[in-house]
Amino acid sequence: MIDQSRNSGLKGLNRRTALKGLAASAGLMAAPGFVRYSQAQSSAPIKIGFQAHRTGIGAAYGRWYEKTTAAALKLINEAGGINGRPVEIITEDDGTDPKRGAEVVGKFASQHKTDIVFGTLFSHVVIGSAPTAGELKMPYYVVSEGHHVASTKMNRYCFQPGITDVKSQVISMAPWIAGNVGKKITMIYPDFAFGHDHRDYFTPAIKAQGGEVIAQIPIPPTESSFTRYFPQIPAETEVIYHVMVGPAVLTFVKELGEFYGTNRPQLFGFIDSLEAVDMASPGLEFLEGSHFWEGMPRYLQPDASEAVKFYRDAVGIDENGAAVGDPKDVSTASHMFGCWETLYVIKQAMEAAGYQGPDDRAKLVEATEALTEFKEGKEHPQGDKIFNGKIHQCFGHQNISIVEGGKLKVVHRTSIEDGLYEPEGDYTTQPL
């Protein structure tokens, strides 16, 4: 058999030889410094992989994260892109699922060959995806709000530069809650990473203000009915602190309303409980007079800056925070600005690093870590922020709003200093 193939001239190119040749040429193509690549890079687009919740319980967020990202991308490209190159967003659905999230990061690296990965909100998806991003040395800019990045438990490739984390949010608001709403607090929160951040950081924060969390009620994230949990709320509760996410939030508030009627404790909610939900939905009258945290106000406030108006027009939301032309399509205003701001942070960092291609990823990480502040303006409409390169986390302002006439009106805005805390570690000591 072997002799035969040797003697048969061209046919001597057997399968094994052919495969060796293919592998060798593929290796050559992939090797750093291959000429074709370095010539093309000046005009080739910078590819940003966008990990989006198109399906699953985060779908409403995903839809608005995509709209906001598209609006910012359009402006960035119109202004000449990044380092003179156009920016391209490649979107993949993570299904609001940690396992799928990690697969998507891998897909961006191996199939789409993106420069970096950006996006996702739900903290369990971030936590599920971060190790893959670290292994692949793929810069991963998340627009979540959990404390996972800032806790320094992820890795050096994970950043959260466009939205503050839960720990900072709750620390900055605890004094106002204790001073204006009440001191005996029952917490109701989703029983996973993001909810646990609230449990772990709000509890000591309120204690420092002379208040007390008298009961903690974790609820599985897939739960669809809540009445059964309400008897656990102690009678002496002054404030119910609620943070719920997912499709069932409307049910949660409605059932709370049925359970208590008008004779209820004070409510302080994270707007996550009602993001993308119309405040005029039946059953929500119950929330009148209650307070909410908002990252960025959903309703256009009378004192809104030009930058805010510019941003809202670009994304396409009306005065009530709903899509222009569809009042029922309510935005996730309190979080989605993070996509806009993060893209501008990426632009700033890439320009500082002189970023040219995937070989410069380590330089990009260092350049991002070197950032210290973002000034309020069209690129950062939510407000000025400071950035801590050691923990890869930014710190900004929070808003507390009251439900008045079925709308949210901002009554208090925290300062950046209110939300500062001691860093728990230092990513910059990790090798790249």
Place this chain on the structure above:
Amino acid sequence: MSFGPHLLLATLEGLVTSAVLALTALGLSLVFGVMRVVNVAHGEFFMLGAVLAWWIASLATGHPAIGFLLALGVSPLIVGAIALVAERLVLRRLDYNPEATIVATIGMLYIIQQLALTFYGPEARPVEAPFSYRILFPWFGYSGYKLSVIAFSAIMLLATLFVLTRTKIGLVMRATQYDSETAQAFGIPVGRVYAGVFALGAMLAAIAAVLIVPIQQAHYLMGLDPLLLSFIVVIIGGLGSLRGTVVAAVLIGLSDGIISVFFSPTLAKIIATMIVAMVLVFRPQGLFGTAAR
């Protein structure tokens, strides 16, 4: 909250679960009892019922009750028609072979789920309850609509049992169930009975779903829970035993409500699964089932 009111709330919650579960499981049990088909897509018919209810209710204007009643009337009919088509196109061609139909209904599950995702989208959407009366107990308030779900579900169950035990349609179905070959020999159109039963099973799930949408909202992934709970119920009650299905639904619903309220929902699921295991070990035919002949 003291023990008495606590228990009352738990019982009410449990009864709502029982009521909806009984309807859903009855559909599953009926299909298995008569056709010997394990319908894995049953939960998706439930989901379809809810999603269609949202769509129908959103077309109606005026008082919320109009939209709801329209949904309650039309949504099960559409789901029944879809089930009928699926039965004719798929199950009949497989000759109701038990293994093949399991695989086929798994396929139907994914097709229906993905179609819902494509056309309805990934959001959860509510249907407004036909009325919003809040019953005021001295210790807490409770949704009047939820109580009406229990009542309506009980009426539907009685009506179904009446049809099965007291009418000619029921007689024909039972004859097909006991011995389809002999039934065929006596001139019963077994094929048509099968088609009708499959559609009826799906319609019962759809009715249960329409009842639940004002409480839980319609979502394309909502079919999984009712499917699992229905299987738990029919295994405990005895596959094909209607009386067993209803008793088991009440048992599982109440235990779910009470254990969830006093301990945790996870424990309720653990216990339900334990009961299934015990039933399978000590009485494989179910509490009310008869051993295979």
